[in-house]
Amino acid sequence: MKRSKKSFRILMSAAILALAIQGPITYAASLSDLKDEKSQVEQKKSQLNGEIKEKTSEINTIEAKQKKLLDQITKLTDEITNTNNEISVVKQEIEVTTGEIETLKADIIALQAKIDQRDELLAERARALQANGSVSFLDVLLGANSFVDFIDRYSAVNTLMDADRQIMKEQKEDQNKLEEQKASLENKKQELESKKAELDSLKASLNSQKNEKDNLIKELEAQQKQIASEKKVLEEQYEEAVEISDEINAQIAAEQKRLLEVARQQEAARKAAAANNMNSSSHGGGGSAPAVSAGNWTKPANGRYTSPYGARVHPISGSYKFHYGIDIANSTGTPVVAAADGVVSYAGRLSTYGNVVMVTHSIDGQIFTSLYAHLSSIHVGVGTQVSKGQQIAGMGSTGASTGSHLHFEIHVGTWVNQSVGSVNPLNYISL
Template identity: 85%
Template sequence: MKISKKPFQIFMATTALVLALQVPVTYAASLSDLKNEKSEVEEQKNHLSDEIQEKSAEINTIKSKQEVLLNQITQITDKITNTNNNINQVTQEISVTTQEIETLKADIVALQAKIDQRNELLAERARALQANGSVSFLDVLLGANSFVDFIDRYSAVNTLMDADRQIMKEQKQDQDKLEEQKLTLEKTKKELETKKAELDSLKASLNSQKKEKDNLIVQLEAQQKQIASEKKVLEEQYEEAVEISDEINAKIASEQKRLLEIARQQEAARKAAAANNSKNNGGGTSAPAVSAGNWTKPANGRFTSPYGARIHPISGQYKFHYGIDIANSTGTPVVSAADGVVSYAGSLSTFGNVVMVTHSIDGQIFTSVYAHLNSIHVSVGTQVSKGQQIAGMGNTGGSTGTHLHFEIHVGTWVKQSVGSVNPLNYISL
């Protein structure tokens, strides 16, 4: 009796498929956790980046204040220079005035000596007159023996009288000059005291200006040191976050390799089992019909935006659109565009709710992305078939209306721009 091998082959293929299904669950949870951790690190990096920008703005503000301080320091330095110049000038004036005082003192001493000598002469004359008695001018003239003697006597008397008058005149002038020089001396001494007081005031002002300058410099250095320290801490934290992010990316890449292997095992098991059963769309009558070939349309609806450069509907800026948009009502079934394994399911930045499916098709790895979902019907590690419902269409994240944003990437998904291809090269609308 000939035994049919078909049931055994089906059993082996089914066993291989079950094993393939069991493997991803452990790693999928890890990948989801890693991506959540990555999202947290990215948020931390963004937060640190914002803080660094704020610190940079604060630094610019402080730099403006520092410029004011530097201007003040420059102004004070100029004042110090002017004060030093004034001190030098007053010091020179004091030196000149001191020399003038010494000269006046010497002149006064010399003049006083002349006056004293003249006083002594006058005193001698007075004592002579007192000893010999008073002789009048007329007695001297009348005592002449002849006319010639008269003339001689007259000349002698006039000479003596002129000498006396000159002595008295010079004595009066010297005494007046002496009093004037004494007054000048006192005035000069007062000027000297005033200049010395001015010098003391300038020196006090100079010390105050130097102290103010030193305080400003200390303040400036303290600000610079504080800013540099705070910025360094932020930059170190940011570098640590970058290192952590790189480490998480490496772990994610490792987990994705595991998932890719799972996808390859799935494809091998599917081909071995020759699974041609009907596909479960799980989404009701509005799910799209499953196309022949490796790929099928992910959802029914209106084609609203193509792949390529466009004006972004929210920012209004000219940006590249890395997928296509299909619009329909909320909850419209979204199906997997090809057989694969779910590599991400959850919220992701402006994508809102998103599902990513990794596919192995004829040895080539692809990742399809379904964004702005209202609901998610699968979890990370779930194996899905082409046309199987994985989500419901929605309006989450950076969206302006209910629609599906659909992307296809060659290789694993790293970011939108990496490995991005036009989905219309693979599916038909």
């Protein structure tokens, strides 16, 4: 960027030096080039400004996407935190259930010991019966010696039978209770394990989504960094274009000032020499040059006065517009002459004016600019010193025109646009 700026200044310095060596008239010819270059720089500035706005818009779009993703990541992070909390609760429940299962195992061991004792008691009872032979409770009762002995034997038999029945009942109840508690705890543990697995799966899914969002954030940050870098380059180019534009504006102002000084010197020389202005011998075209009037101004061309200064209906658009000059119609090529002594400040195409010549005048210390439009030919160049009545162009119909004529304007000061400094030419010339 710095090299480009330095190169531009070197080229500009070399160009100015070369023009200065060639002389004042050739140097003055650079005014049109400077204006063209300024126009190109302004177009470049406009283009760069548009591109900068596009980059700014892209950055704003990316920032909006980042904000949306950050909100989503925040939500996912909250969900992950909640899931972790649920997992912690389930883990605690699993630990509690596991502890209950361990406690149940201890109870099972104690209950099993009871069952084993009962089994041993029943086994001993069976061994006793086996050792004593097969004796039924009826035999025991019938073996009584008296009624009292019978009652005692009956009571003893009932007691034994009740004891056996109670043992069997407790054995069965304890076994059922054991199986129920064990099954309940196993089911509870299985449910908790299943819930933990679901939560682990949910956590993995949330982590995956968060990682995806994080990656998108990184991609957007990379894009934002790239676009910001491109925007910075465009801004540097725009700043350079502004500097170049300022330099060109300064050169244009200096050149206009020089041309005005040339016009003043020309007026002073004319007054000092008290010389009469002469018509140029070169006329060409289909008519004659107008006679030179006395005074500071003269008629710019012969022909028919067709349109006055002021508001009118435009002959092409048909709309009501202000006419900032006067029109003189004649055949193509009719000589167009300088309306006063001066220096040519513009010569070339100019929008709807077609071919245009502008002459800057210094009259009694006041600066004027006369404009001649729709020309078929141009006989002078920028920087040419012209005398009142000297042919500078041929009448024509270039630009937005309905026929061969001269559109003539006078402005107080230098020409900026149609309206700035515009005055009625008939205040200065006679037709």
